[in-house]
Amino acid sequence: MKKLFLFIPVLLVGITLTAQQAIFNAQSGISPEVHSDNRVTFRLFAPNAKTVQVTGDFLPAQKSKTPYGEVDVPGVQDMTRSAAGLWEFTTARPLASELYSYSFLLDSVKISDPNNVYQIRDVGSVTSVFIIGGGQADLYKVNAVAHGTVARRWYNSMTLQKERRLTVYTPPGYESSKTNYPVLYLLHGMGGDEEAWIALGRTAQILDNLIAQGKAKPMIVVMTNGNVAQEAAPGESALGYVKPTMQLPNTMDGTMEKSFPDVMKFVEQNYRTIQQKSGRAIAGLSMGGFHSLHISKEYPDQFDYVGLFSAAIMPMNNTKSAIYENFNQKLKKQFDLKPKLYWIAIGKTDFLYKANQDFRKILDENKYPYKYFENEEGHIWKNWRIYLADFATMIF
Amino acid sequence: MKKLFLFIPVLLVGITLTAQQAIFNAQSGISPEVHSDNRVTFRLFAPNAKTVQVTGDFLPAQKSKTPYGEVDVPGVQDMTRSAAGLWEFTTARPLASELYSYSFLLDSVKISDPNNVYQIRDVGSVTSVFIIGGGQADLYKVNAVAHGTVARRWYNSMTLQKERRLTVYTPPGYESSKTNYPVLYLLHGMGGDEEAWIALGRTAQILDNLIAQGKAKPMIVVMTNGNVAQEAAPGESALGYVKPTMQLPNTMDGTMEKSFPDVMKFVEQNYRTIQQKSGRAIAGLSMGGFHSLHISKEYPDQFDYVGLFSAAIMPMNNTKSAIYENFNQKLKKQFDLKPKLYWIAIGKTDFLYKANQDFRKILDENKYPYKYFENEEGHIWKNWRIYLADFATMIF
Numbered sequence: 001m002k003k004l005f006l007f008i009p010v011l012l013v014g015i016t017l018t019a020q021q022a023i024f025n026a027q028s029g030i031s032p033e034v035h036s037d038n039r040v041t042f043r044l045f046a047p048n049a050k051t052v053q054v055t056g057d058f059l060p061a062q063k064s065k066t067p068y069g070e071v072d073v074p075g076v077q078d079m080t081r082s083a084a085g086l087w088e089f090t091t092a093r094p095l096a097s098e099l100y101s102y103s104f105l106l107d108s109v110k111i112s113d114p115n116n117v118y119q120i121r122d123v124g125s126v127t128s129v130f131i132i133g134g135g136q137a138d139l140y141k142v143n144a145v146a147h148g149t150v151a152r153r154w155y156n157s158m159t160l161q162k163e164r165r166l167t168v169y170t171p172p173g174y175e176s177s178k179t180n181y182p183v184l185y186l187l188h189g190m191g192g193d194e195e196a197w198i199a200l201g202r203t204a205q206i207l208d209n210l211i212a213q214g215k216a217k218p219m220i221v222v223m224t225n226g227n228v229a230q231e232a233a234p235g236e237s238a239l240g241y242v243k244p245t246m247q248l249p250n251t252m253d254g255t256m257e258k259s260f261p262d263v264m265k266f267v268e269q270n271y272r273t274i275q276q277k278s279g280r281a282i283a284g285l286s287m288g289g290f291h292s293l294h295i296s297k298e299y300p301d302q303f304d305y306v307g308l309f310s311a312a313i314m315p316m317n318n319t320k321s322a323i324y325e326n327f328n329q330k331l332k333k334q335f336d337l338k339p340k341l342y343w344i345a346i347g348k349t350d351f352l353y354k355a356n357q358d359f360r361k362i363l364d365e366n367k368y369p370y371k372y373f374e375n376e377e378g379h380i381w382k383n384w385r386i387y388l389a390d391f392a393t394m395i396f
Numbered sequence: 397m398k399k400l401f402l403f404i405p406v407l408l409v410g411i412t413l414t415a416q417q418a419i420f421n422a423q424s425g426i427s428p429e430v431h432s433d434n435r436v437t438f439r440l441f442a443p444n445a446k447t448v449q450v451t452g453d454f455l456p457a458q459k460s461k462t463p464y465g466e467v468d469v470p471g472v473q474d475m476t477r478s479a480a481g482l483w484e485f486t487t488a489r490p491l492a493s494e495l496y497s498y499s500f501l502l503d504s505v506k507i508s509d510p511n512n513v514y515q516i517r518d519v520g521s522v523t524s525v526f527i528i529g530g531g532q533a534d535l536y537k538v539n540a541v542a543h544g545t546v547a548r549r550w551y552n553s554m555t556l557q558k559e560r561r562l563t564v565y566t567p568p569g570y571e572s573s574k575t576n577y578p579v580l581y582l583l584h585g586m587g588g589d590e591e592a593w594i595a596l597g598r599t600a601q602i603l604d605n606l607i608a609q610g611k612a613k614p615m616i617v618v619m620t621n622g623n624v625a626q627e628a629a630p631g632e633s634a635l636g637y638v639k640p641t642m643q644l645p646n647t648m649d650g651t652m653e654k655s656f657p658d659v660m661k662f663v664e665q666n667y668r669t670i671q672q673k674s675g676r677a678i679a680g681l682s683m684g685g686f687h688s689l690h691i692s693k694e695y696p697d698q699f700d701y702v703g704l705f706s707a708a709i710m711p712m713n714n715t716k717s718a719i720y721e722n723f724n725q726k727l728k729k730q731f732d733l734k735p736k737l738y739w740i741a742i743g744k745t746d747f748l749y750k751a752n753q754d755f756r757k758i759l760d761e762n763k764y765p766y767k768y769f770e771n772e773e774g775h776i777w778k779n780w781r782i783y784l785a786d787f788a789t790m791i792f
Contacts, residue, residue, distance in 0.1 A: 121513050142636070144634040241527060
């Protein structure tokens, strides 16, 4: 036998150099390096660069002036070059527990960290990510707990006359039990799609961890695509590898709300669900909060739990959809049916803060019961992960 | 109502600037741009760079000398700077239909294309990708056909005493039918994991398209993790965001083969499968071809279809596993049971070419029937996608 075959070292060399291009492509250095005290070092080997900077949400935000006022943008930090051409920056202090995003600016070109394979797409941009544990972000880690299943499936929307894609989380034990489970419908914001919550929102990790801790009930989470013009996320439909865009038609004209029962029908026909109001929750961020508000009041007998995360509450006077007509009457009907939880969460610096406070006034004036949660910062995924982790413990 | 709310333009500005960081991060230019004649233009806005190059498998490979002989590495092409600082390169000729990978070299730093959100990880490196249609790669595209479901699930390996992750493709109609389906077990190579075939191998697209064309039978495809030291792909286990490594312990010491029945048991208990030899196929690339060879001969009554794609056939004299003992006797038993298809596929320049020819001699000498397919090039995903697409049409 011996003469017939090659040996493992040769296999490794062959694969390394020619095939999977792994070690061949690697840059020098480890980056990011999370030290034992949670300080973090970023590294980029770039001997020919004049400047290398790191930018990301681990740095204090900077103010940037726009025609609409000052807005927060991620800070930028110079890195330091060694004689050999390795650029480095180490945070002065330990970072708080969080899932962080960052990029390098290599002679002003924004790039992902070539040493870090972990990246997440947010609409049309991709950034490198890392997690600092020891606090809130332990919920965002894959831990040694039972794991649910994450499936990408296609359903038929009769209303939209389209096959459409969605992401479904089923909790640990779903497949091996005969139990019926409650369902959380979880909606993304403008520019997002059915990949947003599972990737940026760490839905599967948050649910796995909260369920393992006994803090959340085992539940199915259905992450839809709220862009009715799309069949699926960029790259996942017959449109091919198109450039993702922030704004798509018909996202806030009532069509999403009108076609939503197609999703519910699919889910209830294809999963073992609790098919009553007490077994359904709906929540969403920004535009998804807007959708959750309108879907829950349009179908007032369907959802006992409603979560508005940084919701894009705004007037719909210029649209013709029946969805937005008779707002006050529909809201009254929804609250007459006494939802078990109507939850509004927003950050203090969110540009939608005032709109949410104004909406609270309507609820207060009408004595509609709701819960309110307010925290620091604004319209960012950091907050939406917190809101999901909180909301999930309060439902079902 | 009106006074209570903000307006959509403000929402858009707010989201654009502060939240989802989409347009804010975008670089100038569209890249890659696939022209109507399938020439391709790459662009990078880098006014401060001295050199920008593009490298990838769309360029002719270059020879590189190593201690083990010459190997092919991707070609490198200079890009041209415009006055404004936009670097460009357009291919002289239309590109053949393929899924291509590429990177930029920005003053010698290898980076992904910041304008292209589509990237695939291969072991420890991430590259930008694009697809040229009109030929073979039409099978790799998401087309307007019925789509199967792709699920990431965890199973218990009794043998390994671990919860482990795998990727399962179920064909269109699986959920709504009561039919039992055949199963293809599809194994990755060294450094790969349960994400390799679905991402680099375009398994879901190939199966969706072949099934829609009536060229492949509807089947379940199970993509395992062949690294028994791992629970899951990098980033998907409690190890966290570790740097992927090419070589892991116990991948070729018989443990994978010994524990494989745990996977089969899980699949047959959790999916509607055809639980007989004629309903099972096993195939793999490189190390996964090695595993397929040994698993299929170790359990000779289990698989009627065996596919060895660029298989890493090699002697196992230095390992103590019973899996590799009595090779000839086991192989005889396997062929005595007359598998319906034993398929060997390899590229002419693959570094495992000779090992595969030597293995064929054993089969020939013993008059064991098999089919053989040989094509151009070597140990690359381009070939493994072709082999999967061919193999899938020949089974069940």
